[in-house]
Amino acid sequence: MKASIIAVGTELLFGQVANTNAAYLSDKLNHMGFDVMYHFVVGDNPMRLKDKLAEAFKDTDLVLTTGGLGPTQDDLTKEIVAEYMGAEMYLDNRVVDDLTEFFNRHGGNMPENNMKQAYLPVGCTPFYNASGTAPGFALQKDGKTAICFPGPPRELKWLFENGAGQYLEQFMEKKMFYRVLRLIGIGESDLEMLLMPLIDGQTDPTIATYAKEGECSLRVASQRDTMEEAEAAVEEMIAKIDELAGNYIYSYNNEDLNEVVVRMLKEKNLKITSAESCTGGLFASTLTDVPGASDVLSTAYITYSSESKIEELGVWNEIISCCGVVSAETAEAMAKGALERSGADIAVSVTGYAGPDADEGHDPGEAFIGWAYNGEAGSYSVRTDRNFRKWNRNYFMLRMFRTVYLLLRQNTQK
Amino acid sequence: MKASIIAVGTELLFGQVANTNAAYLSDKLNHMGFDVMYHFVVGDNPMRLKDKLAEAFKDTDLVLTTGGLGPTQDDLTKEIVAEYMGAEMYLDNRVVDDLTEFFNRHGGNMPENNMKQAYLPVGCTPFYNASGTAPGFALQKDGKTAICFPGPPRELKWLFENGAGQYLEQFMEKKMFYRVLRLIGIGESDLEMLLMPLIDGQTDPTIATYAKEGECSLRVASQRDTMEEAEAAVEEMIAKIDELAGNYIYSYNNEDLNEVVVRMLKEKNLKITSAESCTGGLFASTLTDVPGASDVLSTAYITYSSESKIEELGVWNEIISCCGVVSAETAEAMAKGALERSGADIAVSVTGYAGPDADEGHDPGEAFIGWAYNGEAGSYSVRTDRNFRKWNRNYFMLRMFRTVYLLLRQNTQK
Numbered sequence: 001m002k003a004s005i006i007a008v009g010t011e012l013l014f015g016q017v018a019n020t021n022a023a024y025l026s027d028k029l030n031h032m033g034f035d036v037m038y039h040f041v042v043g044d045n046p047m048r049l050k051d052k053l054a055e056a057f058k059d060t061d062l063v064l065t066t067g068g069l070g071p072t073q074d075d076l077t078k079e080i081v082a083e084y085m086g087a088e089m090y091l092d093n094r095v096v097d098d099l100t101e102f103f104n105r106h107g108g109n110m111p112e113n114n115m116k117q118a119y120l121p122v123g124c125t126p127f128y129n130a131s132g133t134a135p136g137f138a139l140q141k142d143g144k145t146a147i148c149f150p151g152p153p154r155e156l157k158w159l160f161e162n163g164a165g166q167y168l169e170q171f172m173e174k175k176m177f178y179r180v181l182r183l184i185g186i187g188e189s190d191l192e193m194l195l196m197p198l199i200d201g202q203t204d205p206t207i208a209t210y211a212k213e214g215e216c217s218l219r220v221a222s223q224r225d226t227m228e229e230a231e232a233a234v235e236e237m238i239a240k241i242d243e244l245a246g247n248y249i250y251s252y253n254n255e256d257l258n259e260v261v262v263r264m265l266k267e268k269n270l271k272i273t274s275a276e277s278c279t280g281g282l283f284a285s286t287l288t289d290v291p292g293a294s295d296v297l298s299t300a301y302i303t304y305s306s307e308s309k310i311e312e313l314g315v316w317n318e319i320i321s322c323c324g325v326v327s328a329e330t331a332e333a334m335a336k337g338a339l340e341r342s343g344a345d346i347a348v349s350v351t352g353y354a355g356p357d358a359d360e361g362h363d364p365g366e367a368f369i370g371w372a373y374n375g376e377a378g379s380y381s382v383r384t385d386r387n388f389r390k391w392n393r394n395y396f397m398l399r400m401f402r403t404v405y406l407l408l409r410q411n412t413q414k
Numbered sequence: 415m416k417a418s419i420i421a422v423g424t425e426l427l428f429g430q431v432a433n434t435n436a437a438y439l440s441d442k443l444n445h446m447g448f449d450v451m452y453h454f455v456v457g458d459n460p461m462r463l464k465d466k467l468a469e470a471f472k473d474t475d476l477v478l479t480t481g482g483l484g485p486t487q488d489d490l491t492k493e494i495v496a497e498y499m500g501a502e503m504y505l506d507n508r509v510v511d512d513l514t515e516f517f518n519r520h521g522g523n524m525p526e527n528n529m530k531q532a533y534l535p536v537g538c539t540p541f542y543n544a545s546g547t548a549p550g551f552a553l554q555k556d557g558k559t560a561i562c563f564p565g566p567p568r569e570l571k572w573l574f575e576n577g578a579g580q581y582l583e584q585f586m587e588k589k590m591f592y593r594v595l596r597l598i599g600i601g602e603s604d605l606e607m608l609l610m611p612l613i614d615g616q617t618d619p620t621i622a623t624y625a626k627e628g629e630c631s632l633r634v635a636s637q638r639d640t641m642e643e644a645e646a647a648v649e650e651m652i653a654k655i656d657e658l659a660g661n662y663i664y665s666y667n668n669e670d671l672n673e674v675v676v677r678m679l680k681e682k683n684l685k686i687t688s689a690e691s692c693t694g695g696l697f698a699s700t701l702t703d704v705p706g707a708s709d710v711l712s713t714a715y716i717t718y719s720s721e722s723k724i725e726e727l728g729v730w731n732e733i734i735s736c737c738g739v740v741s742a743e744t745a746e747a748m749a750k751g752a753l754e755r756s757g758a759d760i761a762v763s764v765t766g767y768a769g770p771d772a773d774e775g776h777d778p779g780e781a782f783i784g785w786a787y788n789g790e791a792g793s794y795s796v797r798t799d800r801n802f803r804k805w806n807r808n809y810f811m812l813r814m815f816r817t818v819y820l821l822l823r824q825n826t827q828k
Binding site: 113188208307 | 434566712714721725804
């Protein structure tokens with residue numbers, strides 16, 4: 001079944017926020033075998049919303065809307081969709097109770113204008129909202145279905161997982177199965193050239209390459225009559241991909257590198273520590289984004305200044321004064337110091353210039369990654385040919401993860 | 415002038431990535447006084463792209479496209495746009511040289527299929543790309559203008575800042591000036607009620623409220639014949655807003671809270687340190703996202719385990735065993751310990767349960783924020799009524815920034 005997503009919100013057209021809701025819903029819909037054909041974004045404007053609703057329903061039978069269910073004057077999605085589907089509004093007592101309870105729980109009185117959220121289209125399937133004040137709903141007419149979600153990503157996800165997702169199952173025709181493989185160490189066009197014999201003229205499973213900063217992913221998808229057939233087709237294709245590109249694949253289940261690293265550390269029952277300079281804790285906070293990271297990380301260090309590297313990590317003053325604070329020697333000494341001081345089993349460190357400005361005459365985008373593991377230690381330089389502070393920091397952080405990943409993978413059967 | 419943005423890329427419809435390019439371009443276009451009416455997302459499909467091009471040009475005279483300029487088979491945006499505008503393609507020698515040089519610099523040979531990127535529509539204004547391999551371009555016909563950007567956000571930004579932005583200035587009619595105010599400590603609907611007397615029936619300047627997790631922003635915009643008039647109108651309105659909501663405003667220039675905090679620390683010539691448990695370095699890495707953070711942060715601590723809090727920060731074993739590792743007492747002791755150990759002037763700490771699972775029978779979403787400054791120290795509890803690990807971590811981090819902000823603001827004239 002073909003689907004479209006219409007996001008309503010002037011803030012999206014102002015560029016104050018990116019349309020992450022459409023990404024979330026698209027992922028869910030694809031996973032259920034829907035064909036997402038279009039995303040639309042319109043402002044809080046009745047005429048243009050009506051116009052895009054008609055456009056979306058022209059090519060697709062399922063239209064999901066996000067946003068415009070709030071309590072404020074310019075929240076009009078519910079009213080427009082109801083009008084388009086020819087439905088009156090009614091006051092839903094369950095929502096009235098939910099709202100009252102919500103504001104009691106938050107120890108405040110309900111602002112008058114919130115009562116607006118208690119009205120729903122007659123004949124809709126309501127999705128009551130325990131994560132916020134705006135209920136969602138589904139409305140059908142003449143084989144067309146509209147489902148309206150509130151704008152806040154957290155509430156939208158809650159409503160999808162607690163009602164809307166289940167509601168959508170009635171439309172599932174063919175079963176779709178897909179896997180996303182994640183790769184490091186190869187660029188998108190090299191990857192596509194490498195896999196060309198598999199991609200060329202391939203209809204099902206489909207193989208889509210996608211490049212992210214510092215890595216690539218491969219989406220292998222199949223639509224068949226049964227989930228078993230689809231899964232078998234995907235696994236068969238992945239086996240072929242593995243023969244051609246196996247060395248670059250770090251996850252066969254769309255795990256992020258930090259998830260993979262935490263999993264490997266747990267499997268080997270190892271503790272990790274980090275000593276970060278220019279990344280300022282980005283590595284540790286990304287690692288601890290993974291639930292259960294407390295099993296593998298006890299202590300980590302952010303040593304921004306030279307003094308801090310000396311006092312916190314015991315890096316010798318001489319190393320810094322002779323080799324420089326951004327040097328292979330300092331990076332290695334930071335990793336060794338962190339390992340010793342924390343009593344962890346593996347340590348990774350970074351010292352570098354993130355930019356945006358040149359530092360001590362050094363171009364930004366240069367850093368050294370250090371490591372200590374298994375009685376050995378080392379370091380190497382990484383360089384980016386651009387100057388975007390955030391990107392540099394992110395790139396250095398990814399290289400830290402990649403370093404740990406390769407160290408752990410060395411003595412592991414894949 | 416009315417504008418639309420068409421993003422081309424199946425990965426967007428698969429939900430593998432959010433449409434941050436549209437957000438970036440929308441912000442830039444609004445700032446220049448363009449009216450962004452629509453965002454569209456279509457897959458790598460010639461017919462549907464043609465269809466959306468026609469749709470976009472129906473209502474708007476300027477259409478920006480992103481994506482589909484890559485070297486791979488399914489990159490077709492350039493060809494479709496050229497065909498729609500009735501232009502042939504030519505081989506651009508400058509791009510050929512750029513490509514050759516790019517791959518030399520990266521120490522590799524150019525994959526054959528990259529040569530595809532050297533073809534441009536006849537009569538276009540090329541935007542040569544020093545940040546990647548795909549050039550952008552602008553193409554005009556019958557008062558309609560199409561501008562095509564590559565998909566990678568970094569390259570798109572580079573091309574906008576180095577050519578496309580300047581090219582767009584020829585279309586600027588009325589001058590627009592706007593400011594985005596950032597607020598903490600008030601919800602969106604309360605804020606709108608508070609400002610209703612200003613918002614009601616207001617045409618220019620316009621006031622738009624927008625809610626983010628943990629904070630709100632206000633966009634005050636005016637379009638006038640001269641930039642001076644527009645700016646004056648905006649400043650006059652902001653003075654009125656200040657009277658009603660001044661206490662909640664932490665930035666009048668759309669600064670993030672971390673930028674404001676770094677600026678205040680610099681102005682007061684203070685050093686900060688942090689001791690993070692459940693946030694695992696998120697505070698420090700967010701603080702050091704701000705260029706020049708090295709002036710205000712020398713050392714920070716990530717103390718995930720109880721042992722680490724004792725060994726690294728000198729928290730008394732007794733405090734942890736009596737009051738618990740997640741307690742007001744531990745949070746305060748962490749802040750004091752970090753301050754003493756680092757020699758900084760102000761310290762902030764957090765210990766809590768980020769989730770997703772209940773920990774030692776405690777519900778996730780509970781944490782204590784500690785602080786030490788000016789010979790005083792304290793702590794307080796924060797609680798979220800949801801259980802999303804990432805969101806909890808983010809919320810705790812924001813509360814740490816808010817704590818520092820309020821401590822620094824106390825003895826500051828606003």
